[in-house]
Amino acid sequence: MKSEEVKEIAAFIAEYAACLLGSGVHTSRVIRNSGRIGESLGVEIRMTTLHKTFVLTVSEETNGHSFTRVVDIPAFGVNFDFNASLSSLSWEAFDGRLPLETIRFRYGQILSRGLLSPWVVLGMVSLANAAFCKLFAGDWVAAGVVGLATAIGFFIRLEMQRRHINHFITFTLSAFVSSLCASLCLWLGHTPEIALATSVLYLIPGVPLVNGVIDIVEGHTLTGFSRLIQAVLLVICIACGLSCSLLLVKNSLL
Amino acid sequence: MVADILSDAFLAAVAGTGFGAVSRPPRRAFPFIALLSGVGHALRFCLMTLLGVDLATASFFAALFIGLGSLVFGGKIHCPMTVLYIPALLPMIPGMYAYRSIFALVMLMQQFNDPVLAAQYLERMLMNATVTVSVVFLLSLGATLPTFLFPRRAYSLTRKRPSGN
Numbered sequence: 001m002k003s004e005e006v007k008e009i010a011a012f013i014a015e016y017a018a019c020l021l022g023s024g025v026h027t028s029r030v031i032r033n034s035g036r037i038g039e040s041l042g043v044e045i046r047m048t049t050l051h052k053t054f055v056l057t058v059s060e061e062t063n064g065h066s067f068t069r070v071v072d073i074p075a076f077g078v079n080f081d082f083n084a085s086l087s088s089l090s091w092e093a094f095d096g097r098l099p100l101e102t103i104r105f106r107y108g109q110i111l112s113r114g115l116l117s118p119w120v121v122l123g124m125v126s127l128a129n130a131a132f133c134k135l136f137a138g139d140w141v142a143a144g145v146v147g148l149a150t151a152i153g154f155f156i157r158l159e160m161q162r163r164h165i166n167h168f169i170t171f172t173l174s175a176f177v178s179s180l181c182a183s184l185c186l187w188l189g190h191t192p193e194i195a196l197a198t199s200v201l202y203l204i205p206g207v208p209l210v211n212g213v214i215d216i217v218e219g220h221t222l223t224g225f226s227r228l229i230q231a232v233l234l235v236i237c238i239a240c241g242l243s244c245s246l247l248l249v250k251n252s253l254l
Numbered sequence: 255m256v257a258d259i260l261s262d263a264f265l266a267a268v269a270g271t272g273f274g275a276v277s278r279p280p281r282r283a284f285p286f287i288a289l290l291s292g293v294g295h296a297l298r299f300c301l302m303t304l305l306g307v308d309l310a311t312a313s314f315f316a317a318l319f320i321g322l323g324s325l326v327f328g329g330k331i332h333c334p335m336t337v338l339y340i341p342a343l344l345p346m347i348p349g350m351y352a353y354r355s356i357f358a359l360v361m362l363m364q365q366f367n368d369p370v371l372a373a374q375y376l377e378r379m380l381m382n383a384t385v386t387v388s389v390v391f392l393l394s395l396g397a398t399l400p401t402f403l404f405p406r407r408a409y410s411l412t413r414k415r416p417s418g419n
Contacts, residue, residue, distance in 0.1 A: 116275060132345060
């Protein structure tokens, strides 16, 4: 294998693994997927992952060429479609012995695929949080108010994310506004506590929390802890936003 | 009773699908996310009300069930397990306990000068926070366990061709 070829493979694997790590895939899957593509192309892939960067070495036996890259991990936001499709792609490459150009082409196709419209997501999340409120034995008024509070909070979150405003500020403000809207239930309906409690739950960063635990139990302790710490910081932000609302209405709750 | 279980399952299915939508899953995954959230949550409800199991243990077994379900369905629609089980776990997050510990913390700060009241709020905060953290940890552990029990299958769910061809 020529040195140029190994270099190209390294460039592709760097992009591929960065995309997976950036869209909320746990570490061991990224390493397995990348290794599989490397194996199908006849090179060996070794990786060390951290939270914001990873180190990648691609090496080839016959001529002894090897390339090492330190790659930044982008913050794409969780995308399960990338997770599923890019994992499938690694198997297709492995089973079909696809050449690099074909893999790269399919990779481009997957990345350019359309996303669910944010408005549809907003509707679904609002409905989900209203159902969640009912699940905690809230009354219908509370469920309605929580649905509305979620829609407003989620809209704020979308707008702030679009403007690339700091994550922590986004979460705190969304939680504050949602819980403030939910405190309407103090005067409507009979379950204000349940409404307040559920109004912020749509913000819980479930994917990093679970990925953190998976990484830790699989021995990628450093990456797992960094994911957990990031997730816990977001949970603290949610708690701060909720606390601000509680400070304003606490006398009516006692 | 049956109506309670069914409404529990339905509400959890709506909640799971909606929370899942934020993580942008492939469209083919939605029916299975709904199914796993609904059945998983109803299972926890049954364990707690019919058998009197505590919240943490019931959550663990419900999560284990969801994990096994994601292993079965994941192979069918070529999705990694996490794509199906993370959204399905979200309706089981103990939101009321989390809320109570935050409320107790806020009140603790207000009553700092009254040692009796402050101690009460501190106790309430610790108790609720402990339940929240334990349940969340057991949820993720229960759902991940099938990966360790059946690693070969778990690692090749997205493979489209049966091995050996």
